[in-house]
Amino acid sequence: MKKSALLAAPALAMAVAALPATPAAAADSWSFQAELAPVNNSTAAGSAVVDVTGQEATVTVEVAGAPALFQGAPYPHAQHIHIGGQGVCAPPTADADGDGAVSSMEGEPWTGAIGVSLTTAGDTTPASAVAVDRFPAGAAYTYQRTVPVDAATLEALQSGTAVVNVHGADPAALSAAAQAKVNPMAPDLPLASDVPIACGVLAGSQMAVPEGPADTGVETAGTGSATNGLVGTAVLGVLVLGAAAAGLRRRAAGGR
């Protein structure tokens, strides 16, 4: 019995070693999701999905409960993928100047700087951080656009440190001190236009699936795991064949 197990083991090990390379078609595409939760005492919330293929990402952002109007017009809500920080939304304690609001600048050590500006048209680099005429506006919206992603943004997404921030607070919801300040990135606008109202950390669904022999189950979805399932069956086949062959050899040697 011991001998047959030993004979079967190398065949299994070889088959398993080939597993991680099998879903090669999925190697340059990933999906990331974030639940956007209210920050800075806002009522805004929603979700973000970032589907990366190669050097492009289709980004979908859904927001509801945001301030509707700003100076009588639909309130433009700047939205970005922040990268290079700690990969968390800024906590209330990030309010360094004590005005009751955590501005983008104050939150940057946590969220990171802007990697992608999720504009509705044109440029999507950090240069468009406050391009208020090219962001979705109003109390609720669904945004979808395919944008370029650079290496730094892709790295942040893959390491789980990319953070989606939606900006544009209701001035009336801020303290008098915060209301009196200007947006440091656009001094003709009030600080309120900069203050984050919803935030979420992007987590990769595919990244959560570990590669290796343990991942041959049927619980996970997608083409990658379907392939794994097939390979898993093949591994089992190899094992059965190996054991059968070993059994035959053992029987022949034993003479029974």
Ligand SMILES: [Cu+2]
């Ligand atoms: Cu931002």
